[in-house]
Amino acid sequence: MSGPLVGRLAIIGAGLIGSSVARAAKEKGLAGTVVVSDRDAAVRARVLELGFADEVPETGAQAAEGADIIVVCVPVGASGAVAAEIAPALKPGAIVSDVGSVKGAVVEQMAPHIPAHAHLVPAHPVAGTEFSGPDAGFATLFENRWCIVTPTEGADSEAVAKLEGLWRGMGANVETMSPQHHDLVLAITSHVPHLIAYNIVGTAEHLEHTLTSEVIKFSAGGFRDFTRIAASDPTMWRDVFLYNREAVLEMLGRFTEDLSALQRAIRYGDGDALFEHFTRTRAIRRSIIEQGQETAAPDFGRRVVKDGTAG
Amino acid sequence: MSGPLVGRLAIIGAGLIGSSVARAAKEKGLAGTVVVSDRDAAVRARVLELGFADEVPETGAQAAEGADIIVVCVPVGASGAVAAEIAPALKPGAIVSDVGSVKGAVVEQMAPHIPAHAHLVPAHPVAGTEFSGPDAGFATLFENRWCIVTPTEGADSEAVAKLEGLWRGMGANVETMSPQHHDLVLAITSHVPHLIAYNIVGTAEHLEHTLTSEVIKFSAGGFRDFTRIAASDPTMWRDVFLYNREAVLEMLGRFTEDLSALQRAIRYGDGDALFEHFTRTRAIRRSIIEQGQETAAPDFGRRVVKDGTAG
Ligand SMILES: NC(=O)c1ccc[n+]([C@@H]2O[C@H](COP(=O)([O-])OP(=O)(O)OC[C@H]3O[C@@H](n4cnc5c(N)ncnc54)[C@H](OP(=O)(O)O)[C@@H]3O)[C@@H](O)[C@H]2O)c1
Ligand SMILES: NC(=O)c1ccc[n+]([C@@H]2O[C@H](COP(=O)([O-])OP(=O)(O)OC[C@H]3O[C@@H](n4cnc5c(N)ncnc54)[C@H](OP(=O)(O)O)[C@@H]3O)[C@@H](O)[C@H]2O)c1
Structure with a gap:
């Protein structure tokens, strides 16, 4: 050739x-x-x-x-x-x-x-x-x-x-x-997820000192997943938020509205609303795995990395 | 023995x-x-x-x-x-x-x-x-x-x-x-992280149909990490939120306050505040890895699982 x-x-x-x-x-x-x-x-x-x-x-x-x-x-x-x-x-x-x-x-x-x-x-x-x-x-x-x-x-x-x-x-x-559509799609698939990951890690860091050390200790309950993307390069991410402001604020607005609804369901003990919400969200992960964009191994297959066994 | x-x-x-x-x-x-x-x-x-x-x-x-x-x-x-x-x-x-x-x-x-x-x-x-x-x-x-x-x-x-x-x-x-202290620590290390993961996946699902399919396609930008914990058992998680209401609402309040501050920094283009926040959050991940509660492999070592190579 x-x-x-x-x-x-x-x-x-x-x-x-x-x-x-x-x-x-x-x-x-x-x-x-x-x-x-x-x-x-x-x-x-x-x-x-x-x-x-x-x-x-x-x-x-x-x-x-x-x-x-x-x-x-x-x-x-x-x-x-x-x-x-x-x-x-x-x-x-x-x-x-x-x-x-x-x-x-x-x-x-x-x-x-x-x-x-x-x-x-x-x-x-x-x-x-x-x-x-x-x-x-x-x-x-x-x-x-x-x-x-x-x-x-x-x-x-x-x-x-x-x-x-x-x-x-x-x-x-x-x-x-188009560049504009790209920025909207990435705001929800990447930029807002990074922002809320950075945010919850920040919230944990603001707790009293002893509580923060407990967060580190017991992070396997879910928190540690967020620390991965919150460890990404600060310069890159500062620029992402400065330069995709409109789309990020738009998607963040939707996120906080939805979060208020879940918060309200918790406050008033609406178990059916919670159950229904938690059931619908499972389908999206299945689709991501089917499209080859994610591993189906439990816990991202972390155990393979750490222990050399499939657990 | x-x-x-x-x-x-x-x-x-x-x-x-x-x-x-x-x-x-x-x-x-x-x-x-x-x-x-x-x-x-x-x-x-x-x-x-x-x-x-x-x-x-x-x-x-x-x-x-x-x-x-x-x-x-x-x-x-x-x-x-x-x-x-x-x-x-x-x-x-x-x-x-x-x-x-x-x-x-x-x-x-x-x-x-x-x-x-x-x-x-x-x-x-x-x-x-x-x-x-x-x-x-x-x-x-x-x-x-x-x-x-x-x-x-x-x-x-x-x-x-x-x-x-x-x-x-x-x-x-x-x-x-104590049971009470446990519930406070877990609210921030596990319950609120699960709630916001369920929430962002829900937000993505509420978008117009074509946009949702793009979210699935381009989920490798960060979103897919959240779908893992948002695929957890709905009955278990309904009960967690119904039965740890007080501590979850307390920690969720702190989370949303902090998120408002980040949102404000984005709206007014305060790059220094963003950079400073994104820098501080890296230390927590380092501690988690040092304490053996997480893998240091990039991307959770997902590539090991999928391709049989360390990438
Ligand atoms: N990381 C990701 O997951 C990812 C994914 C897709 C796209 N991106 C995009 O890829 C680009 C690079 O990101 P990266 O992850 O490769 O970052 P990185 O590993 O931190 O590398 C950044 C590079 O940019 C250079 N640089 C920084 N500021 C500069 C300046 N003012 N003038 C000239 N060069 C400068 C750095 O030079 P030094 O050697 O002096 O530091 C370094 O070579 C970014 O636009 C980011 O949005 C990143
Ligand atoms: N999953 C986690 O990551 C995790 C981590 C730490 C602690 N936990 C806790 O562990 C407990 C079990 O969770 P899991 O992950 O093992 O859940 P799971 O795999 O869904 O199993 C739940 C078990 O509870 C049984 N069950 C459900 N409702 C019941 C009822 N009303 N009466 C009697 N039995 C009932 C189920 O019976 P069937 O066979 O009929 O379904 C099944 O055996 C929960 O309290 C959870 O908070 C979970």
Whole structure:
């Protein structure tokens, strides 16, 4: 067959996502050359050590020079500045993309900087872990996960198809929608869940000191599940909430309304309302498992990890 | 050494917890005879098939007859009726215990039925999964987990020590506290987390139909973590909220106050407040992992389960 899908692939920001893209592209031979840049010299040194990049230039502009696809992998609030930095280096036909968890604001920030001879095709892989940095990434992160591509109006269809091909090559399933719809869907599937996880962990932390230590001790009753996503990177999540404000406030409003109804059922001892609510919610998990987006093993299969037995 | 810890151990209710107690006791040789009863004939037949009980009588009273320790493993709201049923069958010195997730209400319901010649020693193993029934249990469920024993005032110290020995024998660490304090700690570590998980899954379900199907599709962004605990048994959880009302409403009040503060920070774009909050919450997870109550593997180690690789 012909050569790799992408001649020169540049990744800007060697964090969890950037380093996973680089690893996946390298492992699957998707690019002739994988270029990774990071603003931090120590991270660049580490990238060289880890060996998932062919070149590790100092600046984003150097990485973008001559690249066919540039994937910007930095917190949402930094994407405008990175776009401004790389813009002068973009060659004709270059595709600029990103992986940000918010899409409307990313388009607003990046689009004004992209020259007419290049293409902006924003995307968001719905995959991640609670860890950060170049050591946290792995090549299989995107396998059987969704990548949402959010082309802007009038986007070049060949450029969109090329970027979709890159994500499919990394094992992802691709879905297309508008940046605005993406932000609404992610507000309920990701942003509000993170907010309430951060919140309950915060509430536990505000308790008197002895009670907080008991929370840690007895966390296996459910609380520990929330601490996982509340351990995610604070900069990334600050930016998500600052840049997806409208949709998050909308979904949070629905959440608190519903919570008031449950609270009321508890206060007035309405067992039937509670039972009915707790029964309906089981169907959603079944669907998620059926669609291959979750493990059916009890307790996420944690015991397999800890004890080496299936319990 | 001498014989097993308990001569005759009776378990009433062969669900997740009851069947795990029976399996653990049998596997570790903690009892001379393990007797399991369940109100449902089909479940009793299944218990016989699964082979973790020496005797499977039809009624709780028959199981309690001659037993040294009786562990009642039914939903909190059913514990009073079970206590009333078994009371006439209790031999002198018999220890009646339970595993209910609420302790104040269980004491209120059970204590009036226990005759003076027997001992009530309530307990709650802080361990479980989202599954139910006799097939869901396993012998290692309690290993390295806490079991909270909540003796009532003036409890017989020998009886308490004996029950603690049984839980230690099953691999649990034992902690003692008052029923009231237990209910407060569990409200924040388990009951409110379950309530908000049930709630956000409910909110997602109330969205327009197409949006709900997108929630399922893109649940890997965080939402799916919540669906696990929102798939737990509705009867059990209805009873938890009905019988731990005061403490749950108290902790829920704190949660919603804190959530309002985060909501306000989002509305007014206070990135520093968000960043500061998201930074503090990471320490709690570290402590939970250090204390051996959680796996440090990314994403709960889900990938190990699904793909057979550590990712
Ligand atoms: N984590 C997830 O679960 C997940 C999932 C899907 C999408 N995303 C999105 O992926 C993007 C990156 O997240 P991540 O998880 O990979 O984070 P990460 O591991 O913390 O990496 C962030 C990267 O961005 C760089 N960076 C931070 N601020 C910058 C700035 N002002 N200018 C230039 N570079 C900057 C960092 O450089 P240093 O080396 O100097 O720190 C690092 O390379 C975010 O937009 C996030 O929304 C994350
Ligand atoms: N699941 C957890 O994570 C967990 C953790 C710690 C403690 N607990 C506590 O353990 C107890 C049992 O929970 P589980 O998870 O084992 O639930 P489960 O798997 O649903 O089993 C419940 C058992 O209770 C029986 N039962 C239900 N209603 C009854 C009634 N009115 N009269 C007599 N028996 C009745 C059931 O009988 P059938 O066979 O007829 O259904 C079944 O044997 C609850 O008090 C719960 O709070 C649960």
